[in-house]
Amino acid sequence: MCAQAASLDTSRYPHRHLLGISGLTAEEITFLLDISDSYVDINRRDRKKLDLLEGRTVINLFFESSTRTRTSFELAAKRLGADVINMSVSTSSIKKGETLIDTAMTLNAMHPDVLVVRHSDSGAVSLLSEKVNCAVINGGDGSHEHPTQALLDALTIRRRLGKIAGLTVAICGDILHSRVARSNIHLLTALGARVRLIAPPTLMPGKIERLGVEAFTDMREGLKGVDIVMMLRLQTERMQGSYVPSIREYFRFFGLDREKMSVANPDALVMHPGPMNRGVEIDSELADDISRSLIRDQVEMGVAVRMACLDLLTRSLRGAFEAEGADAGGEVGG
Numbered sequence: 001m002c003a004q005a006a007s008l009d010t011s012r013y014p015h016r017h018l019l020g021i022s023g024l025t026a027e028e029i030t031f032l033l034d035i036s037d038s039y040v041d042i043n044r045r046d047r048k049k050l051d052l053l054e055g056r057t058v059i060n061l062f063f064e065s066s067t068r069t070r071t072s073f074e075l076a077a078k079r080l081g082a083d084v085i086n087m088s089v090s091t092s093s094i095k096k097g098e099t100l101i102d103t104a105m106t107l108n109a110m111h112p113d114v115l116v117v118r119h120s121d122s123g124a125v126s127l128l129s130e131k132v133n134c135a136v137i138n139g140g141d142g143s144h145e146h147p148t149q150a151l152l153d154a155l156t157i158r159r160r161l162g163k164i165a166g167l168t169v170a171i172c173g174d175i176l177h178s179r180v181a182r183s184n185i186h187l188l189t190a191l192g193a194r195v196r197l198i199a200p201p202t203l204m205p206g207k208i209e210r211l212g213v214e215a216f217t218d219m220r221e222g223l224k225g226v227d228i229v230m231m232l233r234l235q236t237e238r239m240q241g242s243y244v245p246s247i248r249e250y251f252r253f254f255g256l257d258r259e260k261m262s263v264a265n266p267d268a269l270v271m272h273p274g275p276m277n278r279g280v281e282i283d284s285e286l287a288d289d290i291s292r293s294l295i296r297d298q299v300e301m302g303v304a305v306r307m308a309c310l311d312l313l314t315r316s317l318r319g320a321f322e323a324e325g326a327d328a329g330g331e332v333g334g
């Protein structure tokens with residue numbers, strides 16, 4: 001077993017699942033980031049495979065399409081030695097609630113250790129977690145939360161700038177429909193960053209200041225002196241009706257380009273969770289500028305963060321089963 005195995009104190013993350021960042025303490029978030037950090041180095045080695053999850057089964061259950069998140073979880077689980085099944089479930093012909101619970105019960109009967117779930121409805125992953133015996137990781141639920149995205153964003157920032165506390169981070173674009181924004185607001189404020197949200201009034205949620213952020217409807221105002229600019233995709237799949245006059249207008253006022261970046265801190269860095277719409281929310285050349293853009297680092301950090309989450313949650317499961325077995329004075333499950 002590797003050195004990490006001996007040193008992980010699972011009592012520092014006393015949760016069975018990872019459903020969101022909201023509700024986690026700064027210490028729990030930092031613990032997850034510290035474990036993730038050690039996986040970055042492992043992923044840069046020639047031989048990346050570990051046996052920590054040997055004999056474990058991870059199911060990626062995606063009710064909504066995904067390329068990077070699903071691939072990232074799959075790679076993370078395989079690098080830890082788990083058996084991985086990918087399931088893409090269409091919700092078109094059956095009532096969504098029924099599909100979700102039925103599928104959860106069916107999969108539960110096959111004894112997976114971890115379910116990674118993405119669903120278009122906010123709250124669906126949490127509901128599912130109540131019906132199964134395994135650990136559940138939220139791979140994105142509607143416009144609610146995408147916890148591993150916020151963790152990978154934080155790891156990317158922390159590795160580049162050495163800290164999160166005291167930084168000013170602007171999150172820009174379609175805040176209203178973005179689970180990435182919500183998870184990042186919770187995480188960044190918990191770790192002591194100042195968060196600004198910048199969006200057209202139609203894409204800014206009401207009373208958002210309650211989450212401890214500042215809201216702006218003008219990019220040049222909101223970007224003044226920021227250290228990090230996180231751009232968001234226009235989530236057209238969640239829009240009913242028209243929220244922006246035209247793509248051209250949107251890019252003119254809310255698309256990130258060098259001219260708008262000029263009011264930010266001179267060393268300010270650019271992030272984007274992907275998939276990116278070049279020329280809609282971000283200028284293509286800026287997105288590819290490796291001196292300003294952290295977008296590739298974010299993808300790399302994603303695998304490390306997901307390895308850390310899978311590692312930690314399966315250890316916690318083992319701990320719980322061992323305790324159950326010990327209490328019963330009999331066999332140990334798991």
Ligand code: ASP
Nearest residue numbers: 140146180233273274275
């Ligand atoms: N990939 C992110 C998500 O699943 C961001 C996006 O889709 O725009 O929420």
